[in-house]
Amino acid sequence: MKSVKKPKIAVWKFASCDGCQLSLLDCEDELLDVVGAVEIAYFLEASRATIKGPYNISLVEGSITTPHDAERIHRVRRVSKHLIAIGACATAGGIQALRNFADVEQFTRMVYPNPQYISTLNKSTPISDHIKVDFELRGCPINKYQLLEVINAFLNERQPLIPAYSVCMECKQAGTPCLMVSRGAACLGPVTQAGCGAICPAHQRGCFGCYGPKEAANPFALAEYFKGGGINDEKLVRLFRGFNAFADPFRQESERRQSPEPVRD
C-alpha cells in the first residue's frame, strides 16, 4: 500500500450536549473505514491526544452562547480548510436558543446563586452567524449516515447528498401511513427537512421538527390547518419552539402566533 498522508479531521464543541459528536463514535461498523480514510487529529471526546492543525475538515458542534466562544470560533475557522457545522445547535442555535425569546438575565438570576459570575450572550446563535460555514448538517442529533456522507463528499470533492425535502418523502418511501391523516395527530413532518429516516412517525409519534425547516417550508399553512383542528396559538408556539426554534421559518411562525392577529408574510 502506498503511503499517502491522510486528511486530518478535527471535532470542536461549543454549547451543546455532545450527542452529535457522539454520532461519529457511534459509527461502529464504519469507524474503521473512517479511521482508514482520515486521521482523527483533534477529537477530545474520543482521545486526549491531539495533533496540531491546520485541519482538512473541522466538524463543529454547538451554538455560540458566550463571548469567549464567539471569539474561539474564529480561531477554529482559521485552522480549518473545510468547516462543517453539525447538529441543530450549530445550525440553528439549538434548544438553548429558547433564551432568544426571553430575558437571559432573568434566567441567570433564577438559576445561579451568584449570577454576576456568569458571562453569557443574550442569544444562542448558529455558527454561520459568526463565520463562513462550508456545509450545515442538520439534526438533533445528526444522522450518522448523513455525517459519513458529508465527510465522504468532502474527501471525494463532490456535493453531499443531503436532500432538503420534507420528512414526508422518507416517511412515505418507508411505507408509514401518514399520522396526520390516519389518526389526526399533529406532525411537523410536512415542514421539516428529511434526514432522520422518519423515525417518529414509524413509531406512531408526530414529527418534532428535529432537522429544522425544509426548503420552501410553509409553516403558516400547516399552523392554520392545526388551528382549524383545535390547536390554539399557545400550543402552536410550543410546537414550533423545539430544537430548531430559532431557525427562520419556525421562528417566524412561533412569533406570528404570539402576535394578536396572525397574518401571512
Next chain:
Amino acid sequence: MVLLDRNTLNQMFEALAESGFTVIGPTVRDNAIVLDRVNSINDLPVGWTDDQERGAYRLKQETAGAFFNFTNGPHSWKRFLYPPQLTLFNARRRNGDIELIPEKPTDEKFALIGVRPCDLAAIGIHDRIFLKDHHVDTDYRERRKNLFIVAVNCLNPGNTCFCTSMGTGPTAGTGYDLVLTELFDEDQHHFLAGTGSVAGTKMLEKLSAPPASPALLHHCDEMLKEAATKMGRNIRTDELADMLRESFDDPYWQEASAACLSCGNCTMVCPTCFCATVEDVTDLTGETATRVRRWDSCFNGEFSYIHGGILRQSTLSRYRQWVTHKLSSWEEQFGSSGCVGCGRCITWCPVGIDITEVAGKFWEKKYPSRKKAATKRQQPREVLIPVN
C-alpha cells in the same frame, strides 16, 4: 364466470405460493390498510372498512366480515413494480480504470391481490411509459414479466373516489389475470371470478369452482352500475386539458396553492407519479461507487435544479406543475390523463387539498352557469391531537 367461496379463494393463495409467487395484498397495519405480503385470506382486512375525506382516513370495523369492502389506502402497487429505492449498478476502480458491475435484476415473482380498477389503469399507464418503444426500463420489465394480477371490482366507492370521471372504474377494464367481485348472497360470502389471461384461466381450472348463475351475474352487473353512481368526487374532464394548458398565469393558482406545504405526499401516494432521481454514492476511499434510483417529486426544490439554481422556486409553480402535468400535459406526453381517479392525493394530503375542487374551479370560471364538478359528502374534520 365462476363462483369462489372463502376456501377456494384461500386455495388460490396456496397455489400462487406453490408456483413461487410472492403474494402481495391489502392488510391492516398502523391504522390503515396497506399493501404487504399476505399468506392467506386471514391476512386480508377481514371485516374492516374505511372512511375517507380530504386529509382524513379512519379504519372502521364492520360485522359482515367482508375481505374487500374498503377503498385504496396510502400504498399503491408502484412500491413493488417501481420500488422507492433501486440500485442500478456498482462501480469500482481497477488498474487505473473504472469497472462497472451491473446489478442483477430481481427474480422475485409478484402476485398482486386486490388491485382496484383505478390502480389497474395506473399499472397500464406505467406499462406504456416503461415498456413502450426504445425507452424500456429493464427493472420494471423484469418485475412486470411474471406478474399475476387479481383485480377486485369496487362495489362501495369512497368519499374521495372519482374513477368514473376518469373512465377507469368501478369495473376492471383490461390487464388482469383474474377479476373478483365480492358478494354476500343469502348469508353466502363468495367471489364472482372471471379470467383475463391464459394464466388466469389455468388458475381457475386448478381451483375447480362452480359456474355462476345468470341471475347472479345480472345482480352483480346491477350492483356495479349502482357503484358507479356512488363516487364521492367527480371531475369534468371534457375541455379540462385545454383549460389547464391555458391557465399558466391564472391568479387562481395563488389561492389553490396557498395551503400547499410542498411536502410531496400527493406524488408519493399517486399510483402514476414515477419521477425519480439518480444518485451516486461513493465509499470513503473513493474506490467504489453505487448508483441508486430513488423516488423524487416535483414538489422538491432539487427536482428542478439546473445549472444556476432551482427553476421552480415557489410552491405555486410546483403545485401548478403537478396539477397541469397530471391532468393536461400528460395527455400529450403519454396519450392519456395521468390521473386515474383513485383519490389518494385528496385523502393523503396532510392538509386536505382536493384536486377535484381545483379542477372544478377552472371549469366554473369558464362556464359559470353550467353544472359544476361537485364535491359532496364533506364531513367536519376531527379535532387533532396536539403533539406536546
